[in-house]
Every structure is written in C-alpha cells, then in structure tokens.
Amino acid sequence: MSTSGRWRAFTTVFAVIYPIVYYLSVWKNYALFTYIPALGRFGMGVLKSSNGPAMYWYGWIATSALAAAAGGAAAALLPERLSARLWPGWVWIIPLCVMLLFVYLLRNYFLQGR
Amino acid sequence: MTTALLIVHALLAIALLGAITHQTVAVWWPVRKAAGSFVGRFRGVSTTSYSNAIVLLYVCTALLGSIIYPEYRLNVRVLLEQLEMPVANGIFELKEHFASVGLALLPVYWVMWHAPAAETRGPARAVLTAMLAFIVWWNFLVGHILNNIRGFGS
Numbered sequence: 189m190s191t192s193g194r195w196r197a198f199t200t201v202f203a204v205i206y207p208i209v210y211y212l213s214v215w216k217n218y219a220l221f222t223y224i225p226a227l228g229r230f231g232m233g234v235l236k237s238s239n240g241p242a243m244y245w246y247g248w249i250a251t252s253a254l255a256a257a258a259g260g261a262a263a264a265l266l267p268e269r270l271s272a273r274l275w276p277g278w279v280w281i282i283p284l285c286v287m288l289l290f291v292y293l294l295r296n297y298f299l300q301g302r
Numbered sequence: 303m304t305t306a307l308l309i310v311h312a313l314l315a316i317a318l319l320g321a322i323t324h325q326t327v328a329v330w331w332p333v334r335k336a337a338g339s340f341v342g343r344f345r346g347v348s349t350t351s352y353s354n355a356i357v358l359l360y361v362c363t364a365l366l367g368s369i370i371y372p373e374y375r376l377n378v379r380v381l382l383e384q385l386e387m388p389v390a391n392g393i394f395e396l397k398e399h400f401a402s403v404g405l406a407l408l409p410v411y412w413v414m415w416h417a418p419a420a421e422t423r424g425p426a427r428a429v430l431t432a433m434l435a436f437i438v439w440w441n442f443l444v445g446h447i448l449n450n451i452r453g454f455g456s
Contacts, residue, residue: 283407
C-alpha cells in the first residue's frame with residue numbers, strides 16, 4: 189500500500205476507534221493515569237484522592253489514543269484492497285453517535301430538580 | 303497567570319471559530335459565480351487553505367485549555383456545585399468530551415482536505431467539517447457562559 193493509503197487507513201480507523209474507547213473509558217473509568225491538581229501529582233491508573241478532586245480526563249484521552257493508535261496501525265498494515273473498503277462515512281457517524289451518547293450519559297446534570 | 307492563559311485560550315478560540323465557520327459555510331454553501339457582496343465573499347473562500355490553520359488552532363486551543371483545566375476543577379466547578387448549578391457543570395462536561403472527540407477527528411479531517419478530489423468520496427468531508435464547527439461553537443459558547451458565571455478575575 190502507498191504511504192498516503194496507509195495514512196488514510198490509519199486516520200480513518202483512529203477516528204472510529206477513539207470515540208468508542210473514549211466513551212467506554214469515561215463510562216467505566218478506564219483512565220490510564222490520574223492527575224490530582226491539589227497536589228500537582230500524577231499516578232498510574234485510577235486513583236482516589238482525599239486531597240481534593242482527582243482528574244481522569246487526561247487519562248481517558250491517553251487510554252483512547254493508545255487504543256486508537258494500535259487499531260490505526262493495524263489498519264495501515266492491511267492490504268490496499270481491504271483498507272480501500274473502509275467506508276469514509278464511519279468517521280462522522282461513530283463520533284456523532286458517541287456525542288449523543290455523552291448527552292444521554294450526562295442527562296442527570298440536566299434533569300436535576302425536574 | 304491563569305487569567306493570562308485564559309485570555310490567550312479565548313483569543314485562539316475566536317480565531318478558530320472564524321476559520322472553521324468560514325470553511326463550513328464555504329463547503330456547504332459554495333458560491334457559483336464571482337461574489338460581490340460580503341456574504342458572497344464569506345462563502346467564496348478557498349476552503350482547503352483553511353485546514354492547516356484549523357488543525358493548528360484546534361490543537362493549541364485544546365492544549366491551553368488542558369493546562370488551565372485543573373484551575374477550573376479546583377476553583378470553578380466547586381463553586382458551581384455550591385451554587386447548585388448542575389446544568390452549568392453538565393454543559394462543561396459535554397465541552398470537555400466533545401473537545402476530546404474533536405481532537406481525534408483532526409488527523410482524518412486533515413487527510414480528507416489534502417486528498418485528491420477523486421479520493422474524497424461522498425459527503426464525509428463536509429459532514430466532518432460541520433461536526434468540528436459544531437464542537438468549536440459549543441465549546442466557545444460554553445466557555446464564555448461559564449466565564450461569565452464565575453466573573454473575570456474573581
């Protein structure tokens with residue numbers, strides 16, 4: 189496969205896998221690391237803190253980026269006849285669905301007091 | 303320091319907002335003939351030339367946002383909880399998740415805008431651009447609203 193073909197396959201699969209893994213990471217809290225801002229400390233995995241809030245957002249991004257990069261790299265190694273079958277529409281349908289799922293996941297913020 | 307970073311974050315977001323809005327309008331509502339009016343010229347920009355700037359501005363804006371995020375988490379979110387404003391916290395949660403999803407779309411967005419016309423099949427490129435525009439607009443407005451709630455320098 190040509191370099192541009194590999195790069196296209198990588199970015200397409202990356203854009204599909206990342207939102208899915210990111211949603212799962214947020215939902216089930218699969219943060220690769222935790223940041224505790226009150227202490228200015230990072231720690232591997234999901235940590236709880238007695239010194240203020242723990243931040244998982246950076247860890248969720250890292251988890252998702254690693255998984256998506258692995259998936260994208262695998263797609264880039266596929267023969268061109270297979271990677272050419274990747275439908276480009278997935279790169280917006282999946283993220284759009286994930287964004288709607290986030291609205292549903294966070295619905296309690298908007299329904300409190302109703 | 304945080305206030306200075308917040309202002310730079312907002313300025314980058316404004317530049318990004320302008321660029322992505324230009325590109326989205328131009329790709330969904332292109333001009334068919336030479337434009338004379340302001341709206342016509344707004345629609346008639348060279349869409350591809352915006353993609354590098356949009357990727358760079360998005361990454362820089364997100365990076366600055368991630369640097370000032372701990373300050374928000376420690377000082378603003380707690381205040382919003384004390385003020386019993388769950389909707390404000392909810393829209394910020396959506397902002398952070400949408401921003402993350404948008405980051406992941408940038409590589410394929412860039413590839414689609416730089417691929418030969420024959421390779422950009424279907425409406426994927428235009429829809430992807432519109433999604434990024436939605437994310438940028440949502441994040442800008444939410445950031446603006448939350449900043450107004452907290453109050454500058456308070």
